[in-house]
Amino acid sequence: MNHTGFAPTFVKGIALAAILSLITITPCTAATGNAVSPSATDNWESAIVATTAKVTPAVKDVRLALNETPNAPEQVRKAALTSIDVAEASALRVWMLYSLGVEPGSPYLNTQDSFVLQAALDALPMHVTALVKAQTSYNAKLTQAKKKAAAKATKPAAAKASKKAPAAKFLTTAQYRKQAEAFLKTLPGGKKVTIEWGDPQGHLGGVWMPGSSTIILNAKKLDRQLDRTKDVLRHEIGHIHQNWTMAKLNVSMKTYEARSNAVFGGVEPAADAVAIVLGASSVYYKSDFTKAQLNAARNILKDKMP
Numbered sequence: 277m278n279h280t281g282f283a284p285t286f287v288k289g290i291a292l293a294a295i296l297s298l299i300t301i302t303p304c305t306a307a308t309g310n311a312v313s314p315s316a317t318d319n320w321e322s323a324i325v326a327t328t329a330k331v332t333p334a335v336k337d338v339r340l341a342l343n344e345t346p347n348a349p350e351q352v353r354k355a356a357l358t359s360i361d362v363a364e365a366s367a368l369r370v371w372m373l374y375s376l377g378v379e380p381g382s383p384y385l386n387t388q389d390s391f392v393l394q395a396a397l398d399a400l401p402m403h404v405t406a407l408v409k410a411q412t413s414y415n416a417k418l419t420q421a422k423k424k425a426a427a428k429a430t431k432p433a434a435a436k437a438s439k440k441a442p443a444a445k446f447l448t449t450a451q452y453r454k455q456a457e458a459f460l461k462t463l464p465g466g467k468k469v470t471i472e473w474g475d476p477q478g479h480l481g482g483v484w485m486p487g488s489s490t491i492i493l494n495a496k497k498l499d500r501q502l503d504r505t506k507d508v509l510r511h512e513i514g515h516i517h518q519n520w521t522m523a524k525l526n527v528s529m530k531t532y533e534a535r536s537n538a539v540f541g542g543v544e545p546a547a548d549a550v551a552i553v554l555g556a557s558s559v560y561y562k563s564d565f566t567k568a569q570l571n572a573a574r575n576i577l578k579d580k581m582p
């Protein structure tokens with residue numbers, strides 16, 4: 277075949293069609309190795325066909341790597357794309373000239389073409405490595421940044437939680453009882469009164485009448501409820517003063533009850549009146565009292581008859 281006279285412009289003309297065929301053509305010639313020896317003229321043709329065939333899968337690997345490494349730096353991606361262009365263009369030129377029957381060693385197809393093609397082919401896997409390395413580095417940095425952000429986000433929450441922990445709401449039973457006993461001492465006559473932590477027949481609090489200076493508080497029902505306990509103590513201290521008044525004035529329970537009934541409607545509403553005078557926010561028996569009744573409650577606290 278003599279194609280020595282075909283013009284380079286003609287080569288350009290069929291280049292586009294050849295690009296497509298390059299991808300699917302698998303030369304039947306057996307591979308004889310990547311390097312092409314200039315002296316081995318006999319194997320020159322089969323060698324260049326085999327080398328050309330290796331470009332397609334190698335380019336495919338780089339394109340896959342490009343797809344899977346979107347965060348590789350732009351210069352790494354550009355270098356990979358350029359490498360693909362060089363390899364494809366080189367393979368195309370060699371394949372086309374060969375398939376058109378250009379004699380190896382002619383000015384159009386020579387050993388130099390073979391070396392250029394081989395160099396372009398050899399460069400492709402290096403770009404896969406570079407892309408994967410760049411993406412791995414990006415992923416590692418991203419993971420680190422996410423960890424940092426997560427740590428930052430949980431830090432203020434943890435700090436808030438630790439600040440909340442010692443708040444008064446979370447008293448231990450021992451702390452609660454200590455505070456309840458301390459509060460009792462602030463009430464009129466409270467220093468002479470003791471608390472018995474038990475069960476006043478199911479009530480929240482109780483005092484034996486006539487009886488001692490002991491307030492029995494319901495240990496289970498009131499446990500760690502300091503505000504509620506304070507109101508119970510404000511009521512029970514009323515009963516303590518009722519006891520003290522009867523003892524001091526030598527008044528019988530019957531007489532004292534009759535007086536309490538007349539003024540408050542009973543010894544219980546009387547103790548509620550005392551609780552309100554002492555600042556209770558919740559009472560059990562009665563909450564509406566007249567000025568006269570509240571004054572009578574103040575007398576109870578002075579151990580006088582209401």
Ligand SMILES: [Zn+2]
Pocket residue numbers: 511512515544547
């Ligand atoms: Zn009572």
